Amino acid sequence: MQTYTLSVNGQSKEVTVDPSTPLLWVLREELKMTGTKYGCGISACGACTVHLAGIATRSCVVPISLVGDRPIVTIEGIGQDRVGRVVQDAWISDDVVQCGYCQSGQIMAAVALLKSIPEPSDANIEASMGGNLCRCGTYVRIRKAIMTASQKLA
Amino acid sequence: MSAASVISEGSGLTRRSFLRVSATAAGGLIVSLYLDPPLFAQPKSPAKVYPPDAFVHIKPDGAIVIQVNRLEFGQGVQTALPMVLADEMDADWSRVVAELAPAADVYKDPVFGIQMVGGSGSIAHSFQQYRELGAKARAMLVAAAAQKWQVRPEQCRTEASVVHGPNGQSASYASLAEAAARIPVPENVPLKNPSDFRLIGKDVRRLDSRPKCNGSLKFGLDLDLPGMKVALVTHPPVFGGSPKTLDDKQARSMPGVVDIFQIPTFRKGTAVAVVADKFWTAKQARDRLQIDWDFTGLDKPDTSQLSQDYKKLAATPGNVAVARGDLKALDANSASDRILAEFEFPFLAHTPMEPLNTTVRFDGDRAEVWAPSQFQTVDQMAIAEVLGLTPDRVTFHTAMAGGGFGRRAVPDSHVQREAAAIARHLKGTPVKLVWTREDDVQGGYYRPMYVHRVEIAVGSDGLPSAWRHVIVGQSIVAGTPFAAMLIKNGVDETVVEGISDTHYQIANFHVSAHQPTVNVPVLWWRSVGNTHTAFVMETLIDELATRAKSDPIAYRRKLLNPEAKNLIAALDLMDEKSAAWRKTLPPGHAVGVACHESFGTSVACAVDVSIENQRPKVHRVTVAVDCGRAVNPLTVESQFQAGMSFGLSQIVPRGAITIKNGYVEQNNFDGYTPPYIADAPLAVDVHIVPSDAAPSGCGEPPVPVISPAVANALSRLTGKRYKSLPLTAL
Numbered sequence: 050m051q052t053y054t055l056s057v058n059g060q061s062k063e064v065t066v067d068p069s070t071p072l073l074w075v076l077r078e079e080l081k082m083t084g085t086k087y088g089c090g091i092s093a094c095g096a097c098t099v100h101l102a103g104i105a106t107r108s109c110v111v112p113i114s115l116v117g118d119r120p121i122v123t124i125e126g127i128g129q130d131r132v133g134r135v136v137q138d139a140w141i142s143d144d145v146v147q148c149g150y151c152q153s154g155q156i157m158a159a160v161a162l163l164k165s166i167p168e169p170s171d172a173n174i175e176a177s178m179g180g181n182l183c184r185c186g187t188y189v190r191i192r193k194a195i196m197t198a199s200q201k202l203a
Numbered sequence: 204m205s206a207a208s209v210i211s212e213g214s215g216l217t218r219r220s221f222l223r224v225s226a227t228a229a230g231g232l233i234v235s236l237y238l239d240p241p242l243f244a245q246p247k248s249p250a251k252v253y254p255p256d257a258f259v260h261i262k263p264d265g266a267i268v269i270q271v272n273r274l275e276f277g278q279g280v281q282t283a284l285p286m287v288l289a290d291e292m293d294a295d296w297s298r299v300v301a302e303l304a305p306a307a308d309v310y311k312d313p314v315f316g317i318q319m320v321g322g323s324g325s326i327a328h329s330f331q332q333y334r335e336l337g338a339k340a341r342a343m344l345v346a347a348a349a350q351k352w353q354v355r356p357e358q359c360r361t362e363a364s365v366v367h368g369p370n371g372q373s374a375s376y377a378s379l380a381e382a383a384a385r386i387p388v389p390e391n392v393p394l395k396n397p398s399d400f401r402l403i404g405k406d407v408r409r410l411d412s413r414p415k416c417n418g419s420l421k422f423g424l425d426l427d428l429p430g431m432k433v434a435l436v437t438h439p440p441v442f443g444g445s446p447k448t449l450d451d452k453q454a455r456s457m458p459g460v461v462d463i464f465q466i467p468t469f470r471k472g473t474a475v476a477v478v479a480d481k482f483w484t485a486k487q488a489r490d491r492l493q494i495d496w497d498f499t500g501l502d503k504p505d506t507s508q509l510s511q512d513y514k515k516l517a518a519t520p521g522n523v524a525v526a527r528g529d530l531k532a533l534d535a536n537s538a539s540d541r542i543l544a545e546f547e548f549p550f551l552a553h554t555p556m557e558p559l560n561t562t563v564r565f566d567g568d569r570a571e572v573w574a575p576s577q578f579q580t581v582d583q584m585a586i587a588e589v590l591g592l593t594p595d596r597v598t599f600h601t602a603m604a605g606g607g608f609g610r611r612a613v614p615d616s617h618v619q620r621e622a623a624a625i626a627r628h629l630k631g632t633p634v635k636l637v638w639t640r641e642d643d644v645q646g647g648y649y650r651p652m653y654v655h656r657v658e659i660a661v662g663s664d665g666l667p668s669a670w671r672h673v674i675v676g677q678s679i680v681a682g683t684p685f686a687a688m689l690i691k692n693g694v695d696e697t698v699v700e701g702i703s704d705t706h707y708q709i710a711n712f713h714v715s716a717h718q719p720t721v722n723v724p725v726l727w728w729r730s731v732g733n734t735h736t737a738f739v740m741e742t743l744i745d746e747l748a749t750r751a752k753s754d755p756i757a758y759r760r761k762l763l764n765p766e767a768k769n770l771i772a773a774l775d776l777m778d779e780k781s782a783a784w785r786k787t788l789p790p791g792h793a794v795g796v797a798c799h800e801s802f803g804t805s806v807a808c809a810v811d812v813s814i815e816n817q818r819p820k821v822h823r824v825t826v827a828v829d830c831g832r833a834v835n836p837l838t839v840e841s842q843f844q845a846g847m848s849f850g851l852s853q854i855v856p857r858g859a860i861t862i863k864n865g866y867v868e869q870n871n872f873d874g875y876t877p878p879y880i881a882d883a884p885l886a887v888d889v890h891i892v893p894s895d896a897a898p899s900g901c902g903e904p905p906v907p908v909i910s911p912a913v914a915n916a917l918s919r920l921t922g923k924r925y926k927s928l929p930l931t932a933l
Contacts, residue, residue, distance in 0.1 A: 050458070066483075067483065067484075067487075069483075069487070070483045071483065074481065074482055074483045077425075077482075078481045078482060078483070081427060082418070083418070083421065083424075083425035083427070084417070084418015084419065085418070086422075086424075086556070086557070086605070087424065087482075087558065088556050088557075088558070088640065088872075089640040089871055089872045090639065090640060090641075090871075091640075091871050091872070091873060093871060093872035093873050093876075094556070094640075094872050096556060123418065124416075124417060124418035125417065125418045125419070128417055137416045137417060140412065140416045141408070141412045141413055141416055142408075144408050144409055144412065144837055144841060145412075146277075146409065146411070146412050146415045146416065147277030147278070147279070147606075147841065147842075147845055148276050148277030148555070148556065148557070148604065148605045148606040148607075149277070149411065149412075149415030149416075149420060149603075149605070150422060150555075150556040150557045150605025150606060151556045151605075152415055152416060153418050156416060171885065174880065175880055175881040178880050179879055179880060179881055180879065181879070181880070182556065182872065182877060182879060183556070183845075183848075183880075184554060184555055184556045184606045184608070184849070184877055185277045185556075185606060185845045185848075185849065186844075186845035186846065186847065186848025186849040186851075186878065186883060187841075187844075187845045187848075188845070188848055188878075188880045188883035188884075189844045189845070189847075189848075189883070189884065189885075189886060189887050190841065190844065190845070191880065192880075192885070
């Protein structure tokens, strides 16, 4: 067991866990922040996507020992960010979600995309969102909401 | 607290219905309507348990809480059924709160008699029920206002949770709730004229979007209770196996491990449960178990062997589902006028995004359960059985589910039985059982593998004159309580549906099925038999149309029974809405079409496909649907847009579960891979046939049409016919 000080959504949090524990499980079970989802545990579905120092990252495969002092932003905190808020609102106005389980990860990936490419093409969307599975298949509306958010941010 | 109970004849319902009304201590009005459940026998005693807030609860602050008698797992029922009730009630939609109802008799499906989501029946079976509930609640509120104002109820009108009187009086529903609860329950109330609907038929956004977009919504897996432990289970790698030896020393020595013990699992096997304080601890401990398995006496299935066996079986007729006319034409036909086609479909896993889970706390004489379940009362009974309780001692909360697609509607409740067995071992401790993605992909309960063999005689008019169809694959319902209802003449309807009831007019038509027993647990997978039967029928019809040098839409119209008005309407609307783009396709693109009716909903689609990187790229889908009255057209659109992607799970290259010598060869999304965004259509435009017929479901009907439509487009591009899924090579 080891103690780590993390920066999560701008707040400092201390946790004592096994160093191999993935960031995902630290968020969900130690910090009780369950908005970040477990879907596969092997970075194949993107449901666990968070921002680590601004980069969309699969938290299920990042051991807590490797996080260091990089700031973590999760779905619970992304609404504090202008782009994050606009993306969440676009998701709601375009009625994107179905079961909703993957959407935390989809939104985190979309925010990262729009921060680096404010006016993404279909190919940009497929590249950035390409590893986020939605089993319901809401992809058509995900594309639409990304374009809605892009226009709002312009 | 006052309560009144009456028995009434449901105006639009065929079985006895009961209405019960009571005021709550807090002054709200509660209305519940339930129906005598027909399917599973009910114990004569103890008395039925009534939850405190049965269907609608008007809170003193004006909030209107509506209980949804279904699991919400993406299909939108948590918005649609409250719309129906609120519309008839004239409730203020902005104050409506939807809750997922716990397991209870009152919430059983009025047709199926168990509390469930399945067969795309939520709206089809509860539309009338929720309309009547809303209308009765409204009538009681109006009666209370009329009494108060000394006017006749007919002089009052309602809007947005307010009753207005003839002389300018007005009173909020909240202020009338307590008096309304003392009004005798009306037996029959008039329902609205559809032209007066304020919500039904309008695009209404989902009620659950915001909490699903900010991480605050709690799914079953997100549950956290004081003192809760997490259980993972190692299942036998061959279905039905048991540990010969178990070495858990290393695992037990890990800090945080609570206990390790054996539990019964599906197929009379034995599994090993690891309980720990946290998921990660349980996972690490489980990885350290050393188990030598015993598979004595077990059949070790092998999909390549099954494929050969099934093809052999398909050469002979099976149990007869349909025998119409004769097959003389087929036997007399010259080789050039016949088609012989053999199709093969793999096992498919459902892989809902939220892994399977159930939390149980067993206190000796009671239990409390939290489960994302499509089968609440079935799972409740199973848990009660494992714990030696009567079902009324098991409080069963319906947790929001991250998808399901049939995987949470399991007749043997195997996940809940495991969770109960673990909780029984750890009395007093709430335990959350989690199936990892590996457990899910390898754990069986797949859409069965199927082989079809079809012989068609083609008449001089280019239409099929005789058709012999043999289907081979496991029965989904054999050995379950559904068998009595769904197996007829030895044929499981879920195996032949979509072929046996086709709307194509084929005078000489013979359909039969072999249903071998195989040691792989199987289950319904969104759209059930139609997953494979629509593919076979729609690609063969396309092949016939091509052979007849006929337009595929015109050919279908010619062959469809004129009585199949809804399917023809869908086909016509698709034809109209896609006509412009079908005429102006870029080079390298082709059109594919398909149409199919399932679960009472008729669907036709046209797709624009090209080949990129050796894979089909779906640029556009135009889909037309006749689902009767569309309760929430926005949800219908959403289900059809996303359902197209779900349907493409069947053709993506890693869309198959294969089994070798008893072992499942895939174990996560790297080996069994549903469509990602790049595999999905770029655009889907959905068109609804205007209708005021009773609504039918939209959960499953999107799925069957897309794969055959894409395969038909690919055939135009490559000249090949596709008869084996998934499409590993074009």
